[in-house]
Amino acid sequence: MQRRLSRRRVLAIAAVAAGLPLPGAVEEAPDAPLITWTGQVLGAVGSISLRHPDPATAERIVARSVAELHRLEAMFSLYRPDSLLVELNRRGVLAAPPPEMRQILDAALHVASLTGGVFDPTVQPVWHLYCAHFTRREADPAGPPPAAVAEALDRVGHRYLRVGPDSILFARRGMAVTLNGIAQGYITDRVVDLLREEGIGHTLVDMGEARALGTQSAVRPWRAALADPVGPERPWKTLDLVDRALASSGDDGFVFDVTGRFTHLLDPRTGLSPRRYRAVSVLAPEATTADALSTAFALLPEDMIASTLVGLPTVEAHLLRHDGSEVALRGG
Template identity: 30%
Template sequence: MKQISRKNWGWKITATGIVFLLLVGGLTGCDQGKTVSRSDFLLDTFVSITLYGESDEQLLDQPFERIEALNSSLTAFETGSDLGLIKENAGIKPVTVSEDTYRIIEKSLEYSKNSGGYFDVTIGPLVDLWGIHSPETKEAPTQEAIDAAKAKTDYKKIILSPDDQSVYLTEAGMAVNLGAIAKGYIADEVMAVLKSEGVKHAIVNLGGNVLVMGGKADNSDFGVGVEDPRNPGNGYLGVLSIKDGSVVTSGDYQRYFVDVAGNKYHHILDPFTGYPANSGLIQVTVVTNASIDADSLSTTLFLLGLDEGLKKVEALPDVEAIFITSENRIVVTSGLKDSFVFDQANYGDTYTITFR
């Protein structure tokens, strides 16, 4: 297996989405005849790519090389990276960036506008301030510090120039963070490489950010488990059957800290309040065609809450979602009625489920 070095990724600390450790469950179904697979610890998480109906392991070289190239382009913390240079030159001058960096920021800005600012690509100052990593005990930032960081969060202060492929943050102290979108972009790029190689059946799993193509080699669906947010890592509430598309989940239970008084602060930050979202949701799973769309929407819907999130899904084509509330309600949009099977036997006493 080709090893790719572990680096500090731009989405390692996310603000508006749980991108790197998304809690989509494992993929079921193994006996597919010829398969090739490779896995590694990348993007600060477990990454695997599996091809069905194939026997040439070299088909996996280019996809993993694409991941490595995007690491170099998109990391926020490495000296001289595009995002680092954008931050260093905020309020000073535009920075010419790579094609990948420009495209993902351009797309992020589109999502920022379409979400009314709930998805905000300039949430970097708040992400840096809160510094939410693995579970630990520490104190929340002061209100004064939160207000100062929030004042530097405003997607309307990004200027993109397609002529020279430059990005400019108009105010000093601003910073771009791609935590809620980067893995979706990478998954789509990896799948594009696989398609160019003639692969017909594949699973790309970037730490739970799942993108599948073509179903299994026997033309049956893949099964993607949706994790229990009340007991992460120890069970799946149900299984989604899907042949083509992406499944991405945002939740409040992987990246968080607890203060000495016992208050819990998760990593999905609301750019309007500057605090972790308090929307009444604990998990949102999005199913759609492109992983970049699923990634950004899972964050947006989590921030919007159940009622507004449902309205958002209903207004978008080819988007479905599974919402789980803090009151243990599971609400599944109508398009998943025939493809999501709830584990009633094991979870029927804990959760109530409604199909909309």
């Protein structure tokens, strides 16, 4: 099975001169020193960049932020045997869940409703099937047998995930949840909330999905350069981030087979990877929403993306087609 660790990443985050101060820019804070932390978060490289006039205070704030992201990662990881998510998948029920687990699953179910179930956190049984199939020696390159796919899909369905104040449970046997399409965005938002509480007005938090508060400086917004999977050294688009979040999905990030036919973007309705676009990026006010929608939009045709955006006036979708052309769809 082929693995690539650079999945779902914007190519770079950088400052860009804008010529004049941006509306709402705070005059004193953008000139303070820029402090940046980098480290591993949910299997990807994350970063926190902020401006603060006192380096000691900045270090304390960053340390608190890092402790928070690791606390949340310990809940949401699929690969830590002691995580709450692993416990839920193992037992089918989680008693007295912490508010963060309820919040992230409620957010996932909301996006599932928005997208007609195309974003579905219960797709994990299909992932398990493909992983087990392609890690076997001499695996059939055509993928798992159709009957096995159908059996896995029978254990998928966000309608059977029950989230309540006292418990989280599966209404069907054999279900399992993944938060891989939303956890990075949720953690990004929680770190941003913490920084805002600390009085930080100019920061960029990138946990695989990025969110900016304010600007990089009085004359520069934060700017994201979006990677083209065909040529990662050549961005296909740049987007300004001022009080907005950005999430990107690409179908080349994790592939199960050497031909790249089956990817981490699995349609919970069919169990297949449609590979509709080279890359998808979503701008939204919060990273949780941007993260989940970028996953769903990678599986949807353009007309259905446009229909979904009708009720989301603050959201934009930027699509890179396989022929190299691009389209921007905006909510309204």
